[in-house]
Amino acid sequence: KAGVTQTPRYLIKTRGQQVTLSCSPISGHRSVSWYQQTPGQGLQFLFEYFSETQRNKGNFPGRFSGRQFSNSRSEMNVSTLELGDSALYLCASSPGTGWTEAFFGQGTRLTVV
Amino acid sequence: LAKTTQPISMDSYEGQEVNITCSHNNIATNDYITWYQQFPSQGPRFIIQGYKTKVTNEVASLFIPADRKSSTLSLPRVSLSDTAVYYCLVEEDKLVFGAGTILRVKS
Numbered sequence: 001k002a003g004v005t006q007t008p009r010y011l012i013k014t015r016g017q018q019v020t021l022s023c024s025p026i027s028g029h030r031s032v033s034w035y036q037q038t039p040g041q042g043l044q045f046l047f048e049y050f051s052e053t054q055r056n057k058g059n060f061p062g063r064f065s066g067r068q069f070s071n072s073r074s075e076m077n078v079s080t081l082e083l084g085d086s087a088l089y090l091c092a093s094s095p096g097t098g099w100t101e102a103f104f105g106q107g108t109r110l111t112v113v
Numbered sequence: 114l115a116k117t118t119q120p121i122s123m124d125s126y127e128g129q130e131v132n133i134t135c136s137h138n139n140i141a142t143n144d145y146i147t148w149y150q151q152f153p154s155q156g157p158r159f160i161i162q163g164y165k166t167k168v169t170n171e172v173a174s175l176f177i178p179a180d181r182k183s184s185t186l187s188l189p190r191v192s193l194s195d196t197a198v199y200y201c202l203v204e205e206d207k208l209v210f211g212a213g214t215i216l217r218v219k220s
Contacts, residue, residue: 104156
């Protein structure tokens with residue numbers, strides 16, 4: 001069974017640009033959550049989706065947005081990139097609405113220059 | 114208010130048993146205790162989960178006292194490849210990661 005797949009693995013963008021990251025959950029999983037990980041702030045929760053609906057949202061500016069499609073695949077978008085957005089972006093999936101066991105992807109390493 | 118408290122870092126040597134304790138004084142009745150392991154530039158990986166007493170799997174054991182206000186992850190005979198960050202989580206409805214414990218295993 002394939003794991004959580006995140007694309008692309010690496011990305012370099014310029015300040016002011018926008019970026020879209022993709023996450024394909026494990027087949028049959030309906031919940032997807034996103035995290036930003038930086039050396040200074042650790043793993044910070046961005047948002048969570050279940051059946052195309054956002055269930056929870058972390059404390060990030062409106063430049064960060066996401067969505068989930070009917071096949072449970074999810075995308076997150078960051079507009080007007082800032083240097084501080086450089087981070088590892090991680091996606092996790094879960095079969096239902098609970099997170100008793102989450103499966104994470106390898107992440108997308110975003111570098112903003 | 115932090116849901117969990119763990120030591121920032123721990124050092125060990127290959128072959129030793131490592132115990133990492135997590136405090137979760139405000140754990141809710143329906144919360145499970147879950148531990149994740151993370152290597153640099155990778156996503157966290159589920160290690161073990163428990164509700165009370167003791168749980169053991171092929172990689173670790175989890176000890177939970179009766180009051181459930183703390184838990185201890187036990188890694189038997191660690192190797193260099195166990196060097197990682199270990200996170201203790203207690204919420205079921207969402208994943209909230211604390212700072213974790215950096216475990217360094219030396220030869």
